[in-house]
Amino acid sequence: MEHKVTFILAMVLMLVLSALVEGQTETCDVQAKARKNCGFSGITRKECEDRGCCFNNKVRGVPWCFHKQVVEAAEEEEEDCPF
Template sequence: MEPKVVCVLLLVCVLAAGSLAQGMEGTCEMEPKERENCGYPGVTPQDCADRGCCFDNSVRGFPWCFHPRALGPDEEDCVF
């Protein structure tokens, strides 16, 4: 492959990965009372992420490791 083609493919991959990461971030934004526990006592942020869950220990009395919010039908991810 020519170097230009490799550079374009690499750029597309980087942009797509960034778009996917932003989409996952948005699903973790929810009210603390909406959180459904996904962890266990003493779960670390890495263990939580390995389970595919969100981690936020800033709100006491609510799960710190919780399932991401499911996207509704009107909130589908658009990937170009």
């Protein structure tokens, strides 16, 4: 009986978490001052991207390897369906 309860609670938790994440996307379009460091001094583009992070070395004094930013996905316009 306990296994069934644990399983049901796990399923409910997964459904809640998936609903929270739905409609979100990640982007590397992060303002320089808002970057959160994901690497170390001297990290290469490949090393950074292998970590799943973004690399942009165009701005001095900020992290070049940084975490992606989570943003709300643009809502798609629903097309009128004749059916």
